Amino acid sequence: xxxxxxxxxxxxxxxxxxxxxxxxxxxxxxxxxxxxxxxxxxxxxxxxxxxxxxxxxxxxxxxxxxxxxxxxxxxxxxxxxxxxxxxxxxxxxxxxxxxxxxxxxxxxxxxxxxxxxxxxxxxxxxxxxxxxxxxxxxxxxxxxxxxxxxxxxxxxxxxxxxxxxxxxxxxxxxxxxxxxxxxxxxxxxxxxxxxxxxxxxxxxxxxxxxxxxxxxxxxxxxxxxxxxxxxxxxxxxxxxxxxxxxxx
Amino acid sequence: xxxxxxxxxxxxxxxxxxxxxxxxxxxxxxxxxxxxxxxxxxxxxxxxxxxxxxxxxxxxxxxxxxxxxxxxxxxxxxxxxxxxxxxxxxxxxxxxxxxxxxxxxxxxxxxxxxxxxxxxxxxxxxxxxxxxxxxxxxxxxxxxxxxxxxxxxxxxxxxxxxxxxxxxxxxxxxxxxxxxxxxxxxxxxxxxxxxxxxxxxxxxxxxxxxxxxxxxxxxxxxxxxxxxxxxxxxxxxxxxxxxxxxxxxxxxxxxxxxxx
Ligand SMILES: Nc1ncnc2c1ncn2[C@@H]1O[C@H](COP(=O)(O)OP(=O)(O)O)[C@@H](O)[C@H]1O
Ligand SMILES: [Mg+2]
Numbered sequence: 001x002x003x004x005x006x007x008x009x010x011x012x013x014x015x016x017x018x019x020x021x022x023x024x025x026x027x028x029x030x031x032x033x034x035x036x037x038x039x040x041x042x043x044x045x046x047x048x049x050x051x052x053x054x055x056x057x058x059x060x061x062x063x064x065x066x067x068x069x070x071x072x073x074x075x076x077x078x079x080x081x082x083x084x085x086x087x088x089x090x091x092x093x094x095x096x097x098x099x100x101x102x103x104x105x106x107x108x109x110x111x112x113x114x115x116x117x118x119x120x121x122x123x124x125x126x127x128x129x130x131x132x133x134x135x136x137x138x139x140x141x142x143x144x145x146x147x148x149x150x151x152x153x154x155x156x157x158x159x160x161x162x163x164x165x166x167x168x169x170x171x172x173x174x175x176x177x178x179x180x181x182x183x184x185x186x187x188x189x190x191x192x193x194x195x196x197x198x199x200x201x202x203x204x205x206x207x208x209x210x211x212x213x214x215x216x217x218x219x220x221x222x223x224x225x226x227x228x229x230x231x232x233x234x235x236x237x238x239x240x241x242x243x244x245x246x247x248x
Numbered sequence: 249x250x251x252x253x254x255x256x257x258x259x260x261x262x263x264x265x266x267x268x269x270x271x272x273x274x275x276x277x278x279x280x281x282x283x284x285x286x287x288x289x290x291x292x293x294x295x296x297x298x299x300x301x302x303x304x305x306x307x308x309x310x311x312x313x314x315x316x317x318x319x320x321x322x323x324x325x326x327x328x329x330x331x332x333x334x335x336x337x338x339x340x341x342x343x344x345x346x347x348x349x350x351x352x353x354x355x356x357x358x359x360x361x362x363x364x365x366x367x368x369x370x371x372x373x374x375x376x377x378x379x380x381x382x383x384x385x386x387x388x389x390x391x392x393x394x395x396x397x398x399x400x401x402x403x404x405x406x407x408x409x410x411x412x413x414x415x416x417x418x419x420x421x422x423x424x425x426x427x428x429x430x431x432x433x434x435x436x437x438x439x440x441x442x443x444x445x446x447x448x449x450x451x452x453x454x455x456x457x458x459x460x461x462x463x464x465x466x467x468x469x470x471x472x473x474x475x476x477x478x479x480x481x482x483x484x485x486x487x488x489x490x491x492x493x494x495x496x497x498x499x500x501x502x503x504x505x506x507x508x
Contacts, residue, residue, distance in 0.1 A: 050383050077386040088377035102385050154385075 001026040001190050002047065002158065007056035009042060016042050018214030020056070024207075029184065029191040031201045031222075033236065034211030035245070040194045041085065043211070044160045047192070048080050049073055060158070078106070081156030081189070085163045087143035089135040089150070096122070096131035099149045106154065121149040125179060141172040145179065152183060159184075161193040173197065177204055198237055202226055210236065212245075276468050280398055283390045293396040294403075301362040301397070301463070302404030306411060308357050313412035316349055317341060317419030325428045334428070338435035339442035341420035342413075346443065346451045350413040352499050355405060355458035359491035363466040366397060367487040370470025371480035379471070394471065397463045405459030406452055413451070450506045457502065458495055465491045 007020040016039040024030045034040055045051050047058055049065045058065045065076055089098050100118040103109055109117070122128055125145040130138060138146070144164055151159060164180065165173035177197070181204060184191060195201050202208065202222035209219035210233055218225060218233050228234060235243030321341050328334045370393055373379050382389045417439070424430045469487035473479045 045380065048384055050380055074386040077384060080384065082381075082384045084377040084381060086376050088381040090378055090381075091372070091376075105387055106385065 001028075001061065002192070003057075003059040003062075004043075004047065005057040005059065007043075007046065007058065008054045009039070009046060009051070010054060015214060017046075017053075020211070020214070020216055022209055022216050022219065024190060024192060026190055027188060028207060029193065029205040030207045030209060030219075031205040032192060032194045032209050032211060033196070033198060033201075035236075038211055039214060040211055041162055044082065044162055044192070044194060048082055048160060049077055078154065079157045080160065081151035081154060081158070082160040083144065083147045083151050083162065083164055085166065087135070087140075087147040089143055089146055091135055093134075094131065095127065095133050095135070095138065095146050098135070098146055099153055102150065102154050118149075118153060121153045122146075124152070124183065125149045141168045141176065144168070144176055148176075148179065148183070152187065155187065156189055158190045158192070161191065161195075163194050163196065165195065165197055174200070177201075180204075198239070199226065212236075272472070273464070273468050276394075276471070277464055280390050280394045280467075283388060284395055284399075288391070290391060290396055293392065294399050297396045297400035298404055301358065301366075301400045302408060305358055305361050305404075305408060308361055309354055309408050309412050310415050312353055312357055313350075313415035314419040316353060316412075317345060317416030317421075318423045320344060320349070320416070321420035321423040322427075325424060325430070334430055335434050336438055336442075337420070337424045337428075337430050338438035341424070342417050342439045342443050343447060345413045345416040345420075346447050347454075348499075348503075350409045350416065351405075351451050351454035351458060352495060354408045354412045354455065355462060355495045356492055358401075358405065358408065358459075359462045359466075359488055359495065363462045363491050364484050364488050366463065366466040367470040367473075367484045368480055370467060371473035371483050374471060374473050375476060375480060389471075394467045397467050398460060401459035401463030402456055403459070405455040405462075409451060409455035450503075453506065454499065454502050457498065461494055461498060462491045465494065 002022070002024040004020055004022040007017050008015070009017040020043060022030075022043075032040055032043070042051075046053050047065070049058075049068070053066050056066075060076060060079075063076065065073070068076060089095075090101065093101060096118060099121055100114050103114045103117060107114075119128065119131070122131055125148055127142060127145055127149065130142060130146075135143060135146070148164075161180065165176050168176065177200065180191070180193075183189075193201070193205065202225075205222060207219060208222050208225040209216050210225065211217075212232055218228060218230060220228075225233060226237060228237070231244050234240075235245050241247065321337060324340050324344075325334055325337055328337060328340070370379075373393070379389050379393070382392055421432070421435055424435055425432050466487045469483040469490070470480075473483040
């Protein structure tokens with residue numbers, strides 16, 4: 001479904017990704033772990049076509065997204081949904097308008113149909129009573145749920161999550177994880193999730209990949225990653241201060 | 249030895265930054281105008297931005313316009329009295345306002361009030377990934393954010409300029425006729441005789457170009473803001489300073505072109 005081949009990306013001479021290889025099968029959920037500021041968000045943005053790589057391929061059903069332009073890129077982007085780290089809700093719109101926004105702009109649905117669809121999506125994430133609030137008035141966990149609703153309203157085939165539980169308390173984090181899993185069961189999307197929730201995430205995903213020094217150094221089932229003897233993976237997964245990873 | 253090279257390094261760095269920034273700004277504007285050619289036209293957003301850039305600046309324009317006209321009449325009167333030419337108070341005040349002060353001061357006010365807010369708003373949308381979210385929905389950020397502002401600037405500035413000039417002329421009238429000895433007929437008669445369509449056109453061209461200049465610079469600085477709150481605050485300051493300086497420089501060139 002998604003295949004990243006030998007991907008390079010740098011910003012002002014600072015090489016962030018140095019040959020990333022990654023594969024996600026249809027319907028699977030993959031968790032991407034790795035240190036802060038090491039390029040996980042950059043990788044998501046490359047996969048969804050928001051920036052272009054310096055080198056390498058990103059194949060979505062064997063179509064290279066980095067080579068597409070114009071209408072074809074637009075069509076491909078519509079099969080994606082992304083939940084950004086802070087939610088990236090539009091400040092000037094209410095919760096309801098945020099969720100209805102893609103429907104209004106991208107479909108020819110009637111006003112009443114848009115209303116029903118958006119409200120159904122808000123109900124799915126448990127926010128029916130917050131529809132007329134503005135993003136500045138709701139909590140971080142609610143923002144994440146609205147962002148999820150806005151993303152799912154277009155029925156994406158692939159959903160990318162950028163740290164969906166970072167900055168939330170453990171209970172709300174757990175609720176978000178459950179919500180994501182429930183949505184995935186009913187909508188059957190392929191998911192790529194950047195996360196720091198170790199080990200909680202291991203019971204929720206099909207595969208785990210670790211980004212280190214601009215490369216994917218390991219990719220496997222949660223058990224394989226958890227029991228890995230590789231010193232870097234072992235140190236990161238078990239959160240040890242002693243080991244090969246320099247702590248800055 | 250290295251201290252000998254330092255000035256050259258600084259000059260070289262400055263030239264490099266200047267050329268790169270100018271090139272990027274031109275690309276930015278060209279991209280925006282390219283997308284103007286294609287629908288959808290987001291009329292509602294344009295109206296909203298005219299409200300933000302234009303309507304909400306009106307009060308500031310009325311205040312600055314009236315006091316500019318008043319002080320202008322006061323200063324001009326005492327200068328003209330020395331030559332016994334105080335009967336030309338009306339045209340001198342009106343022409344200064346129409347050709348110079350109206351467009352320039354209105355533009356500086358808009359740059360300070362609306363331009364800075366525009367940079368901050370777009371900058372915050374950038375750092376909170378709202379622009380990426382638009383892009384990810386396969387919606388063109390230029391269409392939603394940049395073009396409505398550019399058009400609103402081009403539409404608003406001439407109107408604000410007109411308000412500034414009218415209020416300024418009346419301010420001049422209040423001082424010239426009310427406080428000093430010029431008669432009402434002389435004041436407006438002189439304006440009628442000496443102000444041509446050409447003068448008004450000069451003011452119009454200037455304010456049209458300032459409208460584009462302010463929104464262009466403000467949108468550009470916000471769109472390519474640096475990281476974090478610090479990046480946005482830097483971008484906002486830069487937008488106001490750059491707009492103000494460019495308005496004055498561009499004003500000189502416009503004047504010298506339009507006068508020949
Ligand atoms: N648009 C950009 N311009 C310059 N540098 C960037 C840009 N986006 C990301 N970076 C840099 O890339 C690195 C990785 O960032 P990111 O992917 O956000 O990290 P994380 O793994 O925490 O999500 C950081 O050092 C960041 O400064
Ligand atoms: Mg990140």
